[in-house]
Every structure is written in structure tokens, then in C-alpha cells.
Amino acid sequence: MSDLFAAAHLSDQAPHPLADRLRPRHLDEVAGQDHLLGRDGALTRLIRAGSLGSLIFWGPPGTGKTTVARLLAQETKLAFVQISAIFSGIAELKKVFEEARKRRAIGQGTLLFVDEIHRFNRTQQDSFLPVMEDGTITLIGATTENPSFELNAALLSRARVLTFRALDEAALEKLLVRAETVEGKPLPLTPEARETLLRMADGDGRAVLTLAEEIWRAAPPEPLDVAALTEIVQRRAPIYDKAQEGHYNLISALHKCVRGSDPDAALYYLARMLDAGEAPLFIARRIVRMAIEDIGMADPQALVVANAAKDAYDFLGSPEGELALANALIYVATAPKSNAAYRAYGAANRLAKEHGSLMPPKVILNAPTKLMKSEGYGSGYEYDHDSPEAFSGQDYWPEKLGRQNIYKPVERGFEREIKKRLEYWEKLRKERERS
Incomplete structure (x- = not known):
């Protein structure tokens, strides 16, 4: 029966959405x-x-x-x-x-x-x-x-x-002009409202035509300004699926803005994600991760601030708690950056996997039994607090592996001080090895 209706072209007489009526009939009519x-x-x-x-x-x-x-x-x-x-x-x-x-x-x-x-x-x-x-x-x-x-x-x-790329404003404008030609009348919008309409479409050609239809349906006596336009079309929700790629794209952008020390861009992506309905505690967890991975010991306080923001959101909820996340984001974005601890942990993991179950040196092993004492467990251990400057300089690495240097602090933030300590202890170690 539906085939008979189609043959009679009865569906052509039914009302069609503007987007359907403007569907291109040739490939060279496709915009964007x-x-x-x-x-x-x-x-x-x-x-x-x-x-x-x-x-x-x-x-x-x-x-x-x-x-x-x-x-x-x-x-x-x-x-x-x-x-x-x-x-x-x-x-x-x-x-x-x-x-x-x-x-x-x-x-x-x-x-x-x-x-x-x-x-x-x-x-x-x-x-x-x-x-x-x-x-x-x-x-x-x-x-x-x-x-x-x-x-x-x-x-x-x-x-x-x-x-396929999201349509830019030029392509969306081209669609609006075609729609005005088909309808035989201009969109009743001020220039500023027209620009706002294009942004509301978020790169979606179907959306811009649907919004245009809503405006014509409202039949305003005077051109709409931005406020009136927003009132009529009620603002289209951003394209953002929290379980899919949009989610990963924005959180990736947020993290890289922090790593790149750009608090303004970071705040923009934070606002984008919260506006789209992202779970604030997911963002809070990511800020904690930023503090650990990208700041580390260059500013140990960053982790404290990030955790405090998470707790504050838990306590306050939305919208007040979102400001705590913004504060923490600004802190981590403007903090000195170092991935030295992150890299050191990775290097330690590789050493552990590559060299298997090497025995620690007996000097730092406990000897709770006589047999273990007779085997030399704990023999020669120096209690660091009894050593000059609370530093014995003993070698704690497995004998077959030898001393390794895997944590290399940078010349930024608090790690600059850590680097000075490590260099001083290395100097003491070499002096005691010579004596």
C-alpha cells in the first residue's frame, strides 16, 4: 500500500521540514x-x-x-x-x-x-x-x-x-541564504542575532535550518535581537556525549591546557564540560591526576589543593562546588611543572620487570633469627640518625644491579631544592667512599 502512495506522489503534498526541502540534489550543492x-x-x-x-x-x-x-x-x-x-x-x-x-x-x-x-x-x-x-x-x-x-x-x-567536518559559519550562512530564497523572505534577525544563530547551530546544518524554521514560525513583527532569539529558540544543547569521543576530546584539551600552563584556556574547557553535563567529580579526579603527573614534586601542595577541591565539591555540591574545581584548576595550571617523579616511577617499573627478584643487600635486611645473623643479615648497617648530618651514604641497591639514578628533579619550583639536597648527598657519599 505504501508503494501505491509513493507512486501517486501523495507524500509530496504532506508538509516537510525545511531541512528536508533543502536537501541537496547534486553533490556540488553539499555545503562545507x-x-x-x-x-x-x-x-x-x-x-x-x-x-x-x-x-x-x-x-x-x-x-x-x-x-x-x-x-x-x-x-x-x-x-x-x-x-x-x-x-x-x-x-x-x-x-x-x-x-x-x-x-x-x-x-x-x-x-x-x-x-x-x-x-x-x-x-x-x-x-x-x-x-x-x-x-x-x-x-x-x-x-x-x-x-x-x-x-x-x-x-x-x-x-x-x-x-565529515562540522560546518563552519560560512557554510551555515550559505544554508540560511538558500533557506531565505526558498521561503521567499529574510530571517527577521539583527546582524548580531544572526551571528548568534550560526553559533547556536554548533556546526550542524540540519540544526541551523530547524532553528530558522522556529524563528519564521514565531513570526515576530520586528527583527529579533540576541536576547529575543535566545528566548524563542531556547538555545540548543551542545553536542557532547559523556561516554564517547566528545568527552575524551574535551578532557584531553583540559589536561593539555594545564600542562601547557594556560589557565584561561583551561577554564574555558572546564566551563564547556560542566555546561554539557559532565560529572564534576570526574573532572575533579582528573585535576588530581594532573597534580600528580604534571606537577609532582615541583609543587607538592598541588595535590593537596586538588584533593581539597574534590572534597569541597563533595561537601557543597553544584553550583557552589564548581568554583572549588575552578580554583584548583587555576592552581595546577599556574604551578611549576615537572614530570620527573612520573618518569622516575616508570623507570623503576622497567628496572623491576627487567631484572626480576634481585635480593636486596644483606646490610639492610633484618635478622630476627640466629641463622640469619650468621648469614650476615643486617651486618654493618649504619643507623643514619647516628651518622653525621643524618646521612650514612650506604649503598642500598642489589649487588647485581648497582646504584642507579632514576629520579632526576628539574630546576623548577620545589624540585630545585630537592635537586640541591640530592647533589649534596651525592657529594657526601663520594667523600665517604674515598675516606
């Missing part, structure tokens, strides 16, 4: 993906060569992944079949594959577009492999998540990953 569809773009070259191969489209929502897949089928004369991993299972896939085999038998290829392909499990992803290899289908999978994390290595090895 010139690196793929420009004269020397990756997809342009594949079309020119006459062979697409299987592809994975990776990029944020509203960047044209579905539209481009549909237009590629049109360009290459392949039958276009679209499914969503959210609503499909193995039974549905088997049916799609069988229909593709029938088309192939009569000389018709199939471009299978799988939206949200990352939502298929390993078994479902593996089911694509044989039909990709024998040419039954040309697969185009679309995902908003990093394929390296979400797709099987076997599937990735048989497909080329193409990255």
Missing part, C-alpha cells in the same frame, strides 16, 4: 565538505576513477553524511538501500543481503547505507565482511563516533574512512 567533494576532494577522485569501494563516513550530526551517500548512489547508478543500526538486526541484514544478491544477478549493484553503524555489535559487523568482499554490496556506514574505537578492525580494513 570541499575536502571531500571539491575539485580534488577524496570522493571526487573516487567518482572520477569509477570505483567507490566501501566507505565509512565519520563526522558530527548534520554534516551531510546521509545526503552524500544517496547522491553517490545516484552518481554511480547503484541501487540505494538505507537501514539504521538502531532498528535492524541480523534477520533484517540477511534480507537486505539476499535482495542485493538478486540485483547483482541481473547486473544491478547495491549501495547499502547503514546509519549509526557503530551501534551494531561485533557479530553484526562481521556479517558485512563476505558481502563486501564478493562485491554484493558497496557499504557506506555513517557514524558520529570514532571508528577506531567503535568498529571492528576487520571491517575497518575493508573500508576507507572519510571524515
